[in-house]
Amino acid sequence: xxxxxxxxxxxxxxxxxxxxxxxxxxxxxxxxxxxxxxxxxxxxxxxxxxxxxxxxxxxxxxxxxxxxxxxxxxxxxxxxxxxxxxxxxxxxxxxxxxxxxxxxxxxxxxxxxxxxxxxxxxxxxxxxxxxxxxxxxxxxxxxxxxxxxxxxxxxxxxxxxxxxxxxxxxxxxxxxxxxxxxxx
Numbered sequence: 001x002x003x004x005x006x007x008x009x010x011x012x013x014x015x016x017x018x019x020x021x022x023x024x025x026x027x028x029x030x031x032x033x034x035x036x037x038x039x040x041x042x043x044x045x046x047x048x049x050x051x052x053x054x055x056x057x058x059x060x061x062x063x064x065x066x067x068x069x070x071x072x073x074x075x076x077x078x079x080x081x082x083x084x085x086x087x088x089x090x091x092x093x094x095x096x097x098x099x100x101x102x103x104x105x106x107x108x109x110x111x112x113x114x115x116x117x118x119x120x121x122x123x124x125x126x127x128x129x130x131x132x133x134x135x136x137x138x139x140x141x142x143x144x145x146x147x148x149x150x151x152x153x154x155x156x157x158x159x160x161x162x163x164x165x166x167x168x169x170x171x172x173x174x175x176x177x178x179x180x181x182x183x184x
Contacts, residue, residue, distance in 0.1 A: 008032045011124050015132025021062050023132055027125040028055045029117055039078070050076045052117050056089065058125060063150035065097040065133065072118065085115055097126050 013027045031052035038045050053076035059068040070089030074082060091108040095101065102123055110119045137149040156163040156173065163169055 004034070006033070006035045008034060011121060013125055013128035015129065015135065017136060018059065022068065023060050023062065023129070023136060025058045025060060025125050025129045025132060026055065027058075027121045027128070028053070029121040030054075031117070041079075051078050052076060054117055054121060056118065056121055056125065058089070058092075058122075058129075060097060060129060062133070062136070065129065067092050067095050067097070069093060082115065085109075085113075085118070088114055088118070092122075097129055101126050 008031075010030045010032070011027065013025065016024045016026065018024050029052060030050055032048075032050050033046075034048050036045060036047055053074070055073040055075065057069075057071045059070075060066065061068050070092050072086050072089050074086060077083060088109045092105065095104050095108075105119055105122050109115070109122075137147050140146065157165050157170060161167065163173075
């Protein structure tokens with residue numbers, strides 16, 4: 001019996017400020033087989049290796065988080081045919097991260113016309129993008145000032161027990177929104 005892990009999936013997501021109206025969210029998914037294995041479709045044994053290494057860069061416009069562009073790189077894939085969908089992210093241009101993103105990505109790039117790993121990465125990138133947006137608006141500028149924040153409360157309402165529509169944090173958020181006028 002193998003005493004250590006046999007597979008590791010890592011997802012890393014970074015958000016960059018491109019300009020005053022655009023953030024770039026970059027996600028990388030790596031599946032690493034940590035033991036020698038047999039690839040049945042190739043009828044071959046393979047040493048431990050990275051089986052998937054996919055990077056997606058998604059430019060999103062502020063404040064409504066609409067996708068401006070998507071580029072995909074497949075550094076490592078198990079089959080060359082996987083690369084046949086490198087431009088599939090273009091189908092997401094114009095979609096907002098705010099409403100029905102998971103359903104839209106599933107419909108446009110999921111299932112038999114897409115890639116499970118790419119869909120999984122994009123779903124994770126959406127959640128991380130919100131953290132990047134909050135950081136963008138709350139980051140102290142070089143001159144010590146803050147940006148005027150645009151905030152759509154629906155990002156948080158009922159997203160977890162802390163942000164339930166009747167919970168204490170949501171009431172606090174409503175007070176902050178009223179105080180600083182964070183809606184456009």
